[in-house]
Amino acid sequence: MAKAKKKVAKSKQGVSKKTARPKPRPQGKKPPRPQAPAGAYVPPETFSRRAHVKSMAEYEKLHRESAKNPEKFWAGVAKELHWFEPWTKALEWKAPHAKWFVGGKTNLSYNCLDRHLSTHRRNKAAIVWEGEPGDVRTLTYQQLHSEVCRFANALKSLGVGKGDRVAVYMGMVPELAVTILACARIGAIHSVVFGGFSTNAIVDRVHDCQAKAIVTCDGAWRRGSVVPLKKTVDEAVEKCPTIENVVVCRRTGNDVAMHPGRDHWWHELVAGEKDTCPATPLDSEHSLFILYTSGSTGKPKGIHHTTGGYMTGTYLTSKLVFDLRDEDVYWCTADIGWVTGHSYIVYGPLANGATSMMYEGAPNHPAPDRFWEIIERHKVNVFYTAPTAIRAFIKWGEQHPNKHDLSSLRLLGTVGEPINPEAWRWYHAVIGHKRCPIVDTWWQTETGSIMISPLPGATPTKPGSATMPLPGIFPEVVDKATGKAVPDGEQGLLVVRKPWPSMLRGIWGDDKRFKDVYWSAVEGSYFTGDGAVKDADGYFWIIGRVDDVIIVSGHNLGTAEVESALVSHPSVAEAAVIGVPDEMTGHAIAAFVTLKDGKAPGDALKDELKAHVAHEIGPIAKPKQIRFTGALPKTRSGKIMRRLLRDIASGKQQIGDTTTLEDYSILAKLKESDEG
Numbered sequence: 001m002a003k004a005k006k007k008v009a010k011s012k013q014g015v016s017k018k019t020a021r022p023k024p025r026p027q028g029k030k031p032p033r034p035q036a037p038a039g040a041y042v043p044p045e046t047f048s049r050r051a052h053v054k055s056m057a058e059y060e061k062l063h064r065e066s067a068k069n070p071e072k073f074w075a076g077v078a079k080e081l082h083w084f085e086p087w088t089k090a091l092e093w094k095a096p097h098a099k100w101f102v103g104g105k106t107n108l109s110y111n112c113l114d115r116h117l118s119t120h121r122r123n124k125a126a127i128v129w130e131g132e133p134g135d136v137r138t139l140t141y142q143q144l145h146s147e148v149c150r151f152a153n154a155l156k157s158l159g160v161g162k163g164d165r166v167a168v169y170m171g172m173v174p175e176l177a178v179t180i181l182a183c184a185r186i187g188a189i190h191s192v193v194f195g196g197f198s199t200n201a202i203v204d205r206v207h208d209c210q211a212k213a214i215v216t217c218d219g220a221w222r223r224g225s226v227v228p229l230k231k232t233v234d235e236a237v238e239k240c241p242t243i244e245n246v247v248v249c250r251r252t253g254n255d256v257a258m259h260p261g262r263d264h265w266w267h268e269l270v271a272g273e274k275d276t277c278p279a280t281p282l283d284s285e286h287s288l289f290i291l292y293t294s295g296s297t298g299k300p301k302g303i304h305h306t307t308g309g310y311m312t313g314t315y316l317t318s319k320l321v322f323d324l325r326d327e328d329v330y331w332c333t334a335d336i337g338w339v340t341g342h343s344y345i346v347y348g349p350l351a352n353g354a355t356s357m358m359y360e361g362a363p364n365h366p367a368p369d370r371f372w373e374i375i376e377r378h379k380v381n382v383f384y385t386a387p388t389a390i391r392a393f394i395k396w397g398e399q400h401p402n403k404h405d406l407s408s409l410r411l412l413g414t415v416g417e418p419i420n421p422e423a424w425r426w427y428h429a430v431i432g433h434k435r436c437p438i439v440d441t442w443w444q445t446e447t448g449s450i451m452i453s454p455l456p457g458a459t460p461t462k463p464g465s466a467t468m469p470l471p472g473i474f475p476e477v478v479d480k481a482t483g484k485a486v487p488d489g490e491q492g493l494l495v496v497r498k499p500w501p502s503m504l505r506g507i508w509g510d511d512k513r514f515k516d517v518y519w520s521a522v523e524g525s526y527f528t529g530d531g532a533v534k535d536a537d538g539y540f541w542i543i544g545r546v547d548d549v550i551i552v553s554g555h556n557l558g559t560a561e562v563e564s565a566l567v568s569h570p571s572v573a574e575a576a577v578i579g580v581p582d583e584m585t586g587h588a589i590a591a592f593v594t595l596k597d598g599k600a601p602g603d604a605l606k607d608e609l610k611a612h613v614a615h616e617i618g619p620i621a622k623p624k625q626i627r628f629t630g631a632l633p634k635t636r637s638g639k640i641m642r643r644l645l646r647d648i649a650s651g652k653q654q655i656g657d658t659t660t661l662e663d664y665s666i667l668a669k670l671k672e673s674d675e676g
């Protein structure tokens, strides 16, 4: 026992102390590993020894080589995957349009499934799924392949083919993964709409991408009750003339209305289908999916990703960042309705032949220890979640994780927003038992895969920093006016200087907006919308959005989208929303609202407006505070001065620069507007 204890202690992740390290080394041996910055958490040696990338020296060499010739680097990665026909050129770059692996033919569904069937992975679990009520399903690579083929054949039987758009509005069931893999198999383009969104969100997205079919479920389990997904789809489809077919997967067993000729039960459709369906060789630049994300104007942006580059990016990053090993059970807690679920539940892990855990429900159902119970039950080794979830765990208390054996964990990750150092330390100590490195991964729907992140066996981590760019990725913090790098330690805009394979190829149907949003702020570079600082050790610290996007519990919400939802209420004349810091959700939405003449403010109306926004967009967009005010602060040109609203909402006595404000008396009125 004493021996075992010692071992654990030795492999604990140490905080580096500059003075404690140097050891004399014999001449002629490898150079000592570069010293970690003071205060950084050094990966445990036991971890590094077995990792894909074992040291900073190795990481630096990889990054240096990728910088010398990024195309060669990425081509080397892509070659690890299956191509029906080789590419003729790794990159064709006509800024801002990139084509990767030009002329190559591949199929991502093939790479996630068929590629493994001739190996020892054939009978390995591809997906281990746990339903909210506690039911468990395991699909081996062979079984998943059969399911995907059957459903691909079913889609074909409905007339869905290459290039057609398929909207997907499902809960977190294995059939959701099956659906997107089936689309990818036949070259149909999937567009997953998060199951927490409302009717209007489906309508907007289906209109924008002109989807031909929708795949849904009768319902989804959420905290013990049924979310009636099919009902929401029915309301949406009434306003979606492009939809020809609706496929309904039975999950919750609630009554649903089936529209004859249009609606089909999943189980009936696949019953007669063969369990083989050859994967269509697709051009590397063939569209894979469209995923909508909020922008600073009202309309969500259809982020467009293609096949070969996205496959290469998610494959490499899953392998290096999560340090995937064949025997791992890897669990990403995101919803497949977001990019994190696309890239790191389905495509990246399966392209690596990993075992990907999938959970259907809420983290606190039936009790706040559900996640820890799942980790213990399935012996999860790698756990990837969001800072907002971690803050909720902290609030619920350590007694919940402490009840469970978490010793299977070897690596932890976070994504979605900056993690505050206290939450990082809690995660490290209480969940990781100071044993597991933490990878704080920065990326976006637009980037397709992780861009800035520690490599767990190599990078010393500083709580709150996503650390350094991955090999093949070249970000910089620049000055807004000059586009030149700012000195270390100064804040600037985060840009990416060179194209990378999994980058978005555009905004669906709107090339002008694509250029305006991402390529006009800093000449020749991709602008991320984030502000950042790079410190003297080369570590990136992401500050947050500099545009009008608010991140609530890791979900991006455009201010304009929420404002237009508010204004669509008959009592509202004008609205301005801002993000205010919130302990639990990172940011919360505060709305300043002016009412139409004759409409009276009051608590009842506040509740009504909150419910209205939830109905229009979804519960995640619900403002936490609503303040009624006589007028909104505007510039002479009529732009709402959100900066001032932010100052007021955060209770600042000193309001920032008001020289451009048109009507000063508004400030006093705003301060009087009551909170709530």
Ligand code: WTA
Pocket (backbone or CB within 6 Å): 293, 338, 339, 340, 414, 415, 416, 417, 418, 419, 440, 441, 442, 443, 444, 445, 446, 466, 528, 529, 530, 542, 544, 545, 551, 554, 555, 556
């Ligand atoms: C934020 C999610 C700090 C950032 C994958 C980015 C982060 C936006 C981090 C993208 C992180 C994501 N540290 N901020 N590790 N990860 N963000 O498109 O502002 O939903 O621009 O993609 O989330 O959110 P999206």
